[in-house]
Amino acid sequence: EIVLTQSPGTLSLSPGERVTLSCRASQSVSSSYLAWYQQKPGQAPRLLIYGASSRATGIPDRFSGSGSGTDFTLTISRLEPEDFAVYYCQQYGRSPLTFGGGTKVEIK
Amino acid sequence: EVQLLESGGGLVQPGGSLRLSCAASGFTFSTYAMTWVRQAPGKGLEWVSGLSGEDVTTYYADSVRGRFTISRDNSKNTLYLQMNSLRAEDTAVYYCARRGTYFDLWGRGTLVTVSS
Numbered sequence: 001e002i003v004l005t006q007s008p009g010t011l012s013l014s015p016g017e018r019v020t021l022s023c024r025a026s027q028s029v030s031s032s033y034l035a036w037y038q039q040k041p042g043q044a045p046r047l048l049i050y051g052a053s054s055r056a057t058g059i060p061d062r063f064s065g066s067g068s069g070t071d072f073t074l075t076i077s078r079l080e081p082e083d084f085a086v087y088y089c090q091q092y093g094r095s096p097l098t099f100g101g102g103t104k105v106e107i108k
Numbered sequence: 109e110v111q112l113l114e115s116g117g118g119l120v121q122p123g124g125s126l127r128l129s130c131a132a133s134g135f136t137f138s139t140y141a142m143t144w145v146r147q148a149p150g151k152g153l154e155w156v157s158g159l160s161g162e163d164v165t166t167y168y169a170d171s172v173r174g175r176f177t178i179s180r181d182n183s184k185n186t187l188y189l190q191m192n193s194l195r196a197e198d199t200a201v202y203y204c205a206r207r208g209t210y211f212d213l214w215g216r217g218t219l220v221t222v223s224s
Contacts (some may be wrong), residue, residue, distance in 0.1 A: 035210035044203055044214035088153055092209040096169055097155040
C-alpha cells in the first residue's frame with residue numbers, strides 16, 4: 001500500500017498569501033497518478049487537480065499542482081477567503097487507492 | 109444537473125446490516141466506474157470499494173473485503189453498497205463518487221453509525 005504523508009498538518013495564513021502544500025509518497029506514484037481535493041466543513045470533497053498537474057473543470061488558475069515520483073505539491077498562488085479548508089492528496093496509480101491525512105489551511 | 113445522491117444511512121447495531129444507495133443523474137451512468145469513499149467523524153478520507161462501468165469488476169479495501177458488496181443497476185442509474193457484519197469502526201459518512209481513479213463528482217454523503 002502506498003502511504004501518502006501530507007505536511008504540514010495545519011497552516012495558519014492570511015488572505016492574499018501564497019501557500020504550498022506537500023504530499024510525499026512511500027513509493028513512486030506511477031505516471032503521476034496523483035490528485036488533490038478540497039473539503040470544507042460539512043461538505044463533500046471537491047476535485048482540484050488530477051494527473052499531478054491538470055486542473056479539474058471550473059477550478060481557478062490560482063490552484064496549481066506539480067511533482068512526480070514520490071514528491072508532489074499543491075500551490076495556491078494567492079489565498080482567497082473561500083480557500084480556507086482541508087486539502088487531501090490521493091494516489092490512483094496502485095491499488096488500494098489511498099489518501100493523505102490532509103492539511104488544514106486556516107485563517108491566521 | 110449532474111449529481112449523485114446517497115441514501116440508506118442510519119443507526120445500526122454491531123453485527124447488523126445496511127444497504128446504501130447512490131442515485132446518479134445528468135450523465136451516462138453506465139459508462140463510468142464508480143466508487144465508495146468513507147470518512148469517520150473528524151478523520152480523513154478512506155477508499156472503500158470500486159466498481160467498473162460495464163464489466164462489473166469489483167475492488168475492495170482490506171478493511172471491508174468479505175463484509176461489504178458493491179453493485180450497480182445501470183437501468184436505474186444507481187450504485188449500491190451492501191454492508192454486513194458492521195463494526196463500530198465502520199461508523200462514517202459514506203460518499204459515492206464518479207470514476208475509479210480520481211473522483212470528479214461526489215455526492216453529499218450519508219451517515220452510518222454503528223452502535224449499541
